[in-house]
Amino acid sequence: MHHQDEPPTLETPTDEGVDSLPASVTLDKLPDLVLVSSDRVIFYAHTSRLIEESDNAFNGTLRYNQTTTTNGTSLPVPENADVLSVVLHAIYSKSYYQDKPSLETLLSAVRSLKSYGVPLARVVGPSTYLYGQILAQTPENALEVFIVAAQIDHRELASASSAYLHSLQITTISDETAIQMGGVYLKRFILLQMDRERSLERLLSKPPPPHDECQELQKDVLSEEWTLMASKLTAGFCADLPEGKLRSAMGSIEKVLWCDFCKEALHARIEEITVHWTTMTKVSVQERLKLKICRD
Ligand SMILES: [Zn+2]
Numbered sequence: 490m491h492h493q494d495e496p497p498t499l500e501t502p503t504d505e506g507v508d509s510l511p512a513s514v515t516l517d518k519l520p521d522l523v524l525v526s527s528d529r530v531i532f533y534a535h536t537s538r539l540i541e542e543s544d545n546a547f548n549g550t551l552r553y554n555q556t557t558t559t560n561g562t563s564l565p566v567p568e569n570a571d572v573l574s575v576v577l578h579a580i581y582s583k584s585y586y587q588d589k590p591s592l593e594t595l596l597s598a599v600r601s602l603k604s605y606g607v608p609l610a611r612v613v614g615p616s617t618y619l620y621g622q623i624l625a626q627t628p629e630n631a632l633e634v635f636i637v638a639a640q641i642d643h644r645e646l647a648s649a650s651s652a653y654l655h656s657l658q659i660t661t662i663s664d665e666t667a668i669q670m671g672g673v674y675l676k677r678f679i680l681l682q683m684d685r686e687r688s689l690e691r692l693l694s695k696p697p698p699p700h701d702e703c704q705e706l707q708k709d710v711l712s713e714e715w716t717l718m719a720s721k722l723t724a725g726f727c728a729d730l731p732e733g734k735l736r737s738a739m740g741s742i743e744k745v746l747w748c749d750f751c752k753e754a755l756h757a758r759i760e761e762i763t764v765h766w767t768t769m770t771k772v773s774v775q776e777r778l779k780l781k782i783c784r785d
Pocket of ligand 1: 702703748749750752
């Protein structure tokens, strides 16, 4: 079937209910293992490859010194075909899915990979295809991703998903979600929200610089109005405070200023604070979460 120079590809029976391994596996050896998914789809694999990739003999299902024949061993697994397909794609480092798996399937596969003792750093590390596929669906499903990341202790994934969780108020987290996150990641999440709050306070702690040539009255008005605005914003703190709301709160101070120099100084400070806040939302917060995790 194959041209001599081509790497061997898997030939699969055409019967219904039989699936192929992630296309064209380029191993020298022919598959010697049949994995049967919970929905009775069969996948061909190499015992040696699975053992090599797993640090627990594929969750104890494959013995290290097992001898198998080409006609092989058949191994029923609890995963359905969609999940098993993603698992095998990851193990065989294949970066293409025939059908785009749902996020639920991808996350189940990650859990399975962990149970099969496959090092997650290799198969779902930040530079992998699987990680990219999960990340693409994270903005709309951040909590779901964060929970799984917490359960498998995947720091990068937890960090990346947490950047989309600013609108999640700690008080609205259900008991069930808290239990799923586990104490350690729940604590990290709470610290992250508190950290956001402190960052906003820090940013707002400096009013625009006083203008020496301005009258005392103008200076006092500016500093009083600024303090009032800052305390209102931080009192009703929400970790995903939108840029527009922040900008308009600070901008409202302009109405009490009559000196152009002071107005300019205010505009400059508004720009500076807004840029800091929005940058933090997507980048620094993730980094800070990582730091926080490392410090624990
Ligand atoms: Zn002035």
